[in-house]
Amino acid sequence: MGVEVVEDELLQAFCHRCSEQVSRSHDLDKLGSMDAAWRAAATRLSEIRALGWPNTSPAHPIRVGQLDAELLDQELVQLLHDPLAKALNAPRWSPEVSLFIRLLLYKLSVWDTGATYGAKLQGLRYTSPRPAGPLSPSGLPRRTALAHALLTVLVPYMHTRLRSHALSRAWPDAPSFDRRRRTWDVLVSLESVHGLAALLSFIAFLWDGRFRTVTDRILNLHLAPSSSLMNRDVSYEFMNRQMVWHAFTEFLIFLLPLVDARGVRRSIKRLKTILTPTSLRISDAKTTTPSRGKYWALSQDQCAICAENAAFIFDLAQQGNALDSLSGVSDARADGDPPLHPIYTPYMASCGDIFCYHCIAERMMRAAGEEQGLKWECLRCGQAVESAERLAVDSAAGSELSGSDFDFSSSDIDVTDLSGSMVSMSSYSESGLSET
Secondary structure, eight states, X not given: OHHHHHHHHHHHHHHHHHHHHHHHHHHHHHHHXXXXXXXXXXXXXXXXXXXXXXXXXXXXXXXXXXXXXXXHHHHHHHHHHHHHHHHHTOGGGHHHHHHHHHHHHHIIIIIHHSSOHHHHHTTEEEEOOOOSSOBOTTSSBHHHHHHHHIIIIIHHHHHHHHHHHXXXXXXXXXXXXXXXXXXXXXXXXXXXXXXXXXXXXXXXXXXHOOOOSHHHHHHTOEEEESSSSXXXXXXXXXXXXXXXXXXXXXXXXXXXXXXXXXXXXXXXXXXXXXXXXXXXXXXXXXXXXXXXXXXXXXXXXXOHHHHHHHHTTSOGGGHHHHHHHHHTHHHHSOTTOOOSSBOSXXXXXXXXXEEEHHHHHXXXXXXXXXXXXXXXXXXXXXXXXXXXXXXXXXXXXXXXXXXXXXXXXXXXXXXXXXXXXXXXXXXXXXXXHHHO
């Protein structure tokens, strides 16, 4: 029994090994057949490539890229036209300026490179069938490029000039039998036909994405990718940048009113003073002339702070005249007229000038509240005001001022008439009572 079992195991192992060898030989035969098939297919593929057939379908530009290219071209023309028109300051020649810019851009873009600047940014360029004939530097047919320039640059200029001339000469208001009115009607009809054709062409462009404008459709010009590897994703870089700048602008609008510009300016001046050497400050102090404030010419019987506050009620255009009139008000005022800005409760500042108590107290408190150690500058002499005291008038001076404009005697009021009227009224009332 043991010998038979060993023989059976040996037989099974031999059969298994034989089957493995058979499968290996079959796999080798199969690989050999596949290798031969690949060699035959490779030969056929090389023959197909030699014929010049494209191995992949041509990539079509997305419609958004073509429309963005047109918008970029229009914005470029407007960007160049506005500063040039302002510099020339000749609105009459604005169409000619636009014509010059468009011709220059067309020469440097489409004629030389076969693509506008907006199309270059989108990775596009013009392509057209190549008939027999001369070519432009961009590779486009010369006749096609000239016709495209005529229809996209010269025709719009002629239309603009003709329309402005007709409107300035009142062609629409002419009689119906007049030649000018008929020409205007023809122009309006052509504009309507062009608008309808542009609408139909745009609908067709949205359908197939080939010809963007009527001119491109007539001349068989369409935008194609400038390279075989084209990114079909829409770029939102410009939109993101615009949103960031918009948010930053709103932040500045919110932040700037909270910043004390006057305090920042004073801090800069203080820092500049600290950093300036002492020798330079001493030499500057010796050479400088005595400073004068904005209201140095205002008469002494008027409050300069009241005059400055009153100046704010004038418009910006009249502020200069108002300040001039305030500065010379003492000379222009007739004798006996009260001052425009009289001093109430006079207080003398440390510099020697006199102001109203309320005015100088308010200014000094405001200056002290803005920054510690800050002094208010006098409007007359420009010096820093450290303190203010109540103006004391001697009795002798008071007697001298008794005849001034501020002295109101009892003679100014007609007391006699007032008493007489009261007496007459009382007598009338008594007589009435006696009769009753």
